[in-house]
Amino acid sequence: MAMTPIDPAAGAARAYPADPGDGDATAQGVHAPDLQIFVFALFFIFGGITSLNDVIIPKLKELFTLNYTQAMLIQFCFFTAYLVIGIPGAKLVKKIGYMRGAVAGLVIMMIGCLLFVPASQNAVYALFLLALFVLASGVVIVQVVANPLISMLGAPRTAHSRLTFAQAFNSLGTTIFPVLGAILILGSLASVSADQLSGAALDAYRTAESQAIVRGYVGIAVALFVVAGAVWLFRNRLPQERHEPSSGLAGLDLLGRGRFGWGALCIFLYVGAEVSIGSLVVSYVMQSSVLALPEQAAGKLIGFYWGGAMVGRFVGSVLLRIVSPGKLLVAVAFGAIALILLSTNTTGAVSGYSLLAIGLMNSIMFPTIFSLASEGLGRRAADGSGIINVAIFGGAVVPLATGALADMSGSLAIALTLPALCYAVILFYGVYARRPVNE
Numbered sequence: 092m093a094m095t096p097i098d099p100a101a102g103a104a105r106a107y108p109a110d111p112g113d114g115d116a117t118a119q120g121v122h123a124p125d126l127q128i129f130v131f132a133l134f135f136i137f138g139g140i141t142s143l144n145d146v147i148i149p150k151l152k153e154l155f156t157l158n159y160t161q162a163m164l165i166q167f168c169f170f171t172a173y174l175v176i177g178i179p180g181a182k183l184v185k186k187i188g189y190m191r192g193a194v195a196g197l198v199i200m201m202i203g204c205l206l207f208v209p210a211s212q213n214a215v216y217a218l219f220l221l222a223l224f225v226l227a228s229g230v231v232i233v234q235v236v237a238n239p240l241i242s243m244l245g246a247p248r249t250a251h252s253r254l255t256f257a258q259a260f261n262s263l264g265t266t267i268f269p270v271l272g273a274i275l276i277l278g279s280l281a282s283v284s285a286d287q288l289s290g291a292a293l294d295a296y297r298t299a300e301s302q303a304i305v306r307g308y309v310g311i312a313v314a315l316f317v318v319a320g321a322v323w324l325f326r327n328r329l330p331q332e333r334h335e336p337s338s339g340l341a342g343l344d345l346l347g348r349g350r351f352g353w354g355a356l357c358i359f360l361y362v363g364a365e366v367s368i369g370s371l372v373v374s375y376v377m378q379s380s381v382l383a384l385p386e387q388a389a390g391k392l393i394g395f396y397w398g399g400a401m402v403g404r405f406v407g408s409v410l411l412r413i414v415s416p417g418k419l420l421v422a423v424a425f426g427a428i429a430l431i432l433l434s435t436n437t438t439g440a441v442s443g444y445s446l447l448a449i450g451l452m453n454s455i456m457f458p459t460i461f462s463l464a465s466e467g468l469g470r471r472a473a474d475g476s477g478i479i480n481v482a483i484f485g486g487a488v489v490p491l492a493t494g495a496l497a498d499m500s501g502s503l504a505i506a507l508t509l510p511a512l513c514y515a516v517i518l519f520y521g522v523y524a525r526r527p528v529n530e
Contacts, residue, residue: 126328127244131260133193133237136318137230139264140200140311142369144169144223145393146272147304149373149386154297155216156286159374159506163494166366168220170486172227177480180232190326193236197319199229204312211305214297222308235480254458256408262401262454266394273390276303277373345468345475350524354464357520358482360513361456363489364427367510368449370490372396375446375503382443392443396450403454416459417525424518427452431511435504446507456517463524489513 144165152162184192203226210218241257288296346352373389376382382389403423410419427449434446461479468475489509497506 126240126325129322129325130237130241130244131257132318133233134241134257134261135264136315137200137233137237137264138261139268140226141169141230142265142269142393142397143272143307145369145372146269146276146390147219148370149390150276150300150304151216151219152374154285154300157216159371159494159497160491161494163370163490164220165223166370166490167487168224169227170362170366170484170490172224172231173486174481174484176228176231177235177483178477180228180235181477181480183232184235188326189236189240190322190328193233193322194319194326196229196232196234196236197315197322199232200226201229201312201315201319203227203229204308204315207301207305207308211298211301214294214301219301253408256405258458259401259404259408262397262404265397266401269393269397270391272307273387273393275307277387277390343478345471345478350466351464351468351475351478353520353523354460355478355482357460357517358457358464358479359485360489360516361453361460361485362483363485364510364513365453365456366486367490367493368446368507369393369396371493371497371503371506372446376443378503380438380442382440392447395444395447399448399450399452400454403451407455407458411455411459415525416463417521417523419455420459420463420521421518421525423452423455424514424521427514428511428518431507431514435507452514460517460520463520466524 148162148165151157151165152159155161180196183195187195203222203224206222206225207219210222237257238254241254244253285293285296346355372393373386376384376392377386377389382392384392407419430445430449430452434442437445464479465475493506493509496509497503500506
């Protein structure tokens with residue numbers, strides 16, 4: 092999640108006056124380069140923080156001697172925040188405004204980071220999961236702010252391309268943070284492992300070894316405090332901001348529309364597949380049949396996975412202006428399936444790097460599925476966006492199921508069958524929705 096952006100308030104809020112020449116009162120956008128830079132920074136921050144899960148999964152897996160299913164509870168707790176906090180977070184932002192909402196989200200993120208301190212001191216896995224849920228709750232609120240703003244800050248006709256471009260900054264964060272996290276968190280100097288200890292010695296080992304995690308997240312907390320203070324200075328930049336009343340979960344009836352309902356399912360599956368692969372990258376490339384790398388070196392390779400998404404989003408922001416979104420979605424979904432098959436049926440460098448290359452295929456999936464599903468919603472766009480927000484809960488469910496499949500089969504290669512099936516559904520959706528609604 093990666094981080095995958097959400098848009099629960101799109102079409103339901105305006106930070107600008109409506110154009111009197113537009114009979115539907117459609118917003119014309121605001122030209123504010125400084126605010127665009129601010130929003131790009133938010134994409135960078137929440138993308139980077141989300142990707143750190145891929146680094147701490149192998150660390151906590153070793154410290155608490157977890158199986159893959161238990162380790163994937165990290166992603167489950169993180170992405171459950173989208174289900175629990177998404178719509179209440181959108182209501183909060185509508186009540187206090189975008190800029191103050193961003194500050195609220197950043198502060199909650201900071202609190203989540205600081206909760207890693209008592210989690211480490213008590214050496215309790217459940218406390219780490221709680222800290223991640225609180226951190227993710229803040230991330231969700233920040234995303235509620237960032238996505239509508241990036242759509243507003245420019246011409247409406249280029250909103251989809253601009254959102255894809257903003258996601259490239261999200262991917263920049265997911266590329267940089269895991270590399271730094273691998274250096275700080277992975278590669279323990281300890282001469283023993285958790286499965287060799289018990290009792291007080293095990294608790295002491297977990298406390299000592301988790302200090303690397305604590306230092307990293309406390310550093311992030313300090314940075315978030317500074318950013319929140321800077322954003323607070325912008326709190327009155329949108330004096331004409333106004334919002335329509337919240338519609339809650341009224342959009343559930345939209346699931347009955349084939350194009351939208353299938354699109355929401357594909358968002359669920361896409362996020363789940365992307366997060367599942369990112370979560371398993373370290374363990375996968377550490378295998379003797381793949382790259383046989385030590386933990387820290389394997390952790391640094393996560394940057395290639397998310398870096399591919401970054402490159403693809405910069406390129407995709409251009410391609411989506413000239414290529415049919417449905418056809419492009421078919422192409423990248425087919426590419427993701429082909430790379431999984433190549434990786435799981437080969438060994439060595441080919442196996443390892445073909446798995447990492449799936450990040451390039453992931454790049455344009457979210458904005459493309461989102462735009463295809465939202466076509467023709469008109470004034471129901473806000474309701475549709477809220478449902479798609481909830482669909483990001485797939486990042487909790489699919490990784491957990493993938494971990495369970497890995498435990499049952501004893502094979503990470505077999506477990507990757509589940510993400511491949513997710514991409515297959517997305518491919519068929521691209522075929523189904525390749526023509527605009529009005530054709």
